[in-house]
Amino acid sequence: MNPIxxxxxxxxxxxxxxxxxDVASLVHDGVPLxxxxxxxxxxxxxxxxxxxxxxxxxxxxxxxxRLTDRKALEIFEMVYCGSINKGIVExxxxxxxxxxxxxxxxxxxxxxxxxxxxxxxxxxxxRVLRDSWTGTVDRVNVDLLNLLMGQGYLPVLTPPGISExxxxxxxxxxxxxxxxxxxxxxxxxxxxxxxxxxxxAFPDESSLLREVAYEDFDEAMEFAEGRMRIKMLGAKEAxxxxxxxxxxxxxxNGQPVRAAMDxxxxxxxxxxx
Amino acid sequence: MNPIxxxxxxxxxxxxxxxxxDVASLVHDGVPLxxxxxxxxxxxxxxxxxxxxxxxxxxxxxxxxRLTDRKALEIFEMVYCGSINKGIVExxxxxxxxxxxxxxxxxxxxxxxxxxxxxxxxxxxxRVLRDSWTGTVDRVNVDLLNLLMGQGYLPVLTPPGISExxxxxxxxxxxxxxxxxxxxxxxxxxxxxxxxxxxxAFPDESSLLREVAYEDFDEAMEFAEGRMRIKMLGAKEAxxxxxxxxxxxxxxNGQPVRAAMDxxxxxxxxxxx
Numbered sequence: 001m002n003p004i005x006x007x008x009x010x011x012x013x014x015x016x017x018x019x020x021x022d023v024a025s026l027v028h029d030g031v032p033l034x035x036x037x038x039x040x041x042x043x044x045x046x047x048x049x050x051x052x053x054x055x056x057x058x059x060x061x062x063x064x065x066r067l068t069d070r071k072a073l074e075i076f077e078m079v080y081c082g083s084i085n086k087g088i089v090e091x092x093x094x095x096x097x098x099x100x101x102x103x104x105x106x107x108x109x110x111x112x113x114x115x116x117x118x119x120x121x122x123x124x125x126x127r128v129l130r131d132s133w134t135g136t137v138d139r140v141n142v143d144l145l146n147l148l149m150g151q152g153y154l155p156v157l158t159p160p161g162i163s164e165x166x167x168x169x170x171x172x173x174x175x176x177x178x179x180x181x182x183x184x185x186x187x188x189x190x191x192x193x194x195x196x197x198x199x200x201a202f203p204d205e206s207s208l209l210r211e212v213a214y215e216d217f218d219e220a221m222e223f224a225e226g227r228m229r230i231k232m233l234g235a236k237e238a239x240x241x242x243x244x245x246x247x248x249x250x251x252x253n254g255q256p257v258r259a260a261m262d263x264x265x266x267x268x269x270x271x272x273x
Numbered sequence: 274m275n276p277i278x279x280x281x282x283x284x285x286x287x288x289x290x291x292x293x294x295d296v297a298s299l300v301h302d303g304v305p306l307x308x309x310x311x312x313x314x315x316x317x318x319x320x321x322x323x324x325x326x327x328x329x330x331x332x333x334x335x336x337x338x339r340l341t342d343r344k345a346l347e348i349f350e351m352v353y354c355g356s357i358n359k360g361i362v363e364x365x366x367x368x369x370x371x372x373x374x375x376x377x378x379x380x381x382x383x384x385x386x387x388x389x390x391x392x393x394x395x396x397x398x399x400r401v402l403r404d405s406w407t408g409t410v411d412r413v414n415v416d417l418l419n420l421l422m423g424q425g426y427l428p429v430l431t432p433p434g435i436s437e438x439x440x441x442x443x444x445x446x447x448x449x450x451x452x453x454x455x456x457x458x459x460x461x462x463x464x465x466x467x468x469x470x471x472x473x474a475f476p477d478e479s480s481l482l483r484e485v486a487y488e489d490f491d492e493a494m495e496f497a498e499g500r501m502r503i504k505m506l507g508a509k510e511a512x513x514x515x516x517x518x519x520x521x522x523x524x525x526n527g528q529p530v531r532a533a534m535d536x537x538x539x540x541x542x543x544x545x546x
C-alpha cells in the first residue's frame with residue numbers, strides 16, 4: 001500500500017490539534033502516511049520578537065518567498081525543527097502514534113542545490129541578492145523513510161533541506177512534499193492550508209474550484225494568488241512525478257485529512273495514462 | 274565494536290566546531306559513535322530575549338536544575354531541537370558524516386516518568402512546585418538507534434524526553450547520555466563540558482583529579498560543584514549500568530574526543546569485575 005503524503009501549512013488559523021487527531025485515527029486504521037509541515041506564522045512571530053523581522057521577496061516570475069540570510073535561516077530552523085516539529089511529534093505520541101521528526105538535513109533527507117544568488121523584483125526592477133540560504137529539493141532519501149516506516153514509525157518532515165555541500169537551505173515545504181510524494185510513489189498528495197482550496201475569486205470561499213483536469217492546469221493557475229501559486233507548482237510537479245492526485249484542502253478544523261481523502265477541496269488529477 | 278557515547282554540554286565556551294571536526298575524523302576512522310548534546314547557555318539567551326528569563330531551582334539534595342513550566346519547556350525544545358541539534362547535524366554533514374538528529378520524544382527514544390510536582394529548596398525551606406515539565410529517562414529505544422547506526426547514520430540526540438503519556442519532558446542530558454551508554458553497552462561514556470574535569474579546588478584548573486576508582490566515588494563527589502554534581506551522578510549511573518569507564522573532559526578546544534579517549538580529564542573506572 002503506497003503512503004499518502006500530507007503537507008500541512010504553517011499559516012494562521014491552521015488547527016494542528018485537529019490535524020494530528022485525524023492523522024492518528026488514520027494511522028490506527030492502518031493507512032500509511034508521511035506528514036510534512038510548515039511554520040511560517042510562528043517563525044514570523046519569533047523572528048520579530050528576536051529583532052530580526054521577516055522580509056519577503058518576489059521572484060521575476062511572481063513567486064513570493066522568505067528572504068533568508070543566515071540569521072533568518074537559523075531562526076527559521078529553530079522554529080520549524082524545534083517548536084513546530086516537536087509539537088506535532090508530541091501531539092501524535094500522546095495519541096499513540098510513534099512519530100519521528102526529521103528535517104531535510106537529517107540523513108540528507110531532502111538534498112538539492114543552494115541558490116546563493118537569487119534574482120528578485122524590486123520596484124519593477126530585477127536585482128540580485130547575494131548570500132541567500134535557499135535552494136531546491138532534487139533528491140529524497142527514500143531509503144531512510146522506508147527504514148523508519150518499515151518499523152512502524154511515522155515520519156514527520158520539515159524544512160530546511162540540505163545542499164550538496166551539507167549546508168542547511170530553506171526549501172519550500174509544498175514542493176519538498178511534492179518531491180517526497182513522487183519519490184515514495186504516493187497515490188495522493190494533500191496540500192492543506194488555511195483556505196478551502198483553489199478559489200476562482202480569492203478570497204471568496206464560495207468560489208472554490210472543485211476539480212482541475214491535468215490539461216486545464218494552466219487555466220486554473222490564473223486564479224492562484226500568493227502562496228497558492230507555489231502550491232499549484234508543487235501539485236503540478238507531483239502529478240508530473242507520477243502521483244495520482246493532489247488535493248488542495250482546508251486544515252482549519254474538522255477532520256482535515258479524511259475530508260481531503262473524500263475529495264473536499266480542489267482535486268487535481270494526473271494526466272490520463 | 275561497541276559505540277562510544279559522547280555527551281557535549283551547552284555551556285559558554287564549548288567549541289562545537291572543534292567537537293564536530295573531531296567526531297567526523299573518528300567516524301572516518303570507523304569508530305562507532307552516538308552524540309548527545311545540551312544547549313543551556315543558548316536557551317538562556319533566547320528565553321531572556323523572548324521575555325521569559327530562565328529560572329533555576331535547587332532540590333533538597335542540592336542539585337540545581339532549570340525551572341520548567343510549559344513555556345520554558347517550549348523555548349528549551351525550540352533551542353535544543355531546532356538551533357543546537359540542527360547546527361550540529363549541519364556541521365557533521367558538511368564534514369561528510371551522515372548525521373540524523375533526534376530528540377528523546379522522537380520514536381519514544383528516551384522514555385520515563387514526568388514529575389509534575391517537584392520539591393525545591395527555597396530560603397532553607399522545602400516547597401512543592403506544581404505543573405513541572407521535567408522527568409527521568411527510564412528506557413532507551415535501542416532498536417531505533419541500532420536501526421539507524423546499522424545503515425551508517427550517526428545519531429545526534431537531545432532532550433527533551435517523553436513521558437509514558439507522550440508528553441515532552443525536560444530530562445537531564447548527562448543522565449540521558451548515561452542511560453544511553455548503558456543501554457547500548459558502550460565501553461566509554463564521555464561527558465565533555467567547559468572545565469577540564471572534576472576539580473579538587475574548583476575553579477582552580479590545576480587541581481584536576483585525573484582518576485577516580487569506583488570505590489572512591491563518594492569521596493570524589495565531595496569536590497563536585499554545581500553542574501559537576503549531576504555529571505558525577507550520571508557517571509555513577511553509567512558505571513553501575515555496565516559502562517567500562519566514564520571520562521569527564523574538556524570541550525573548549527583542540528580535539529576534545531581524542532583527548533578524552535586518551536584519558537585526558539577525569540577518568541572514572543567501573544567496579545572491578
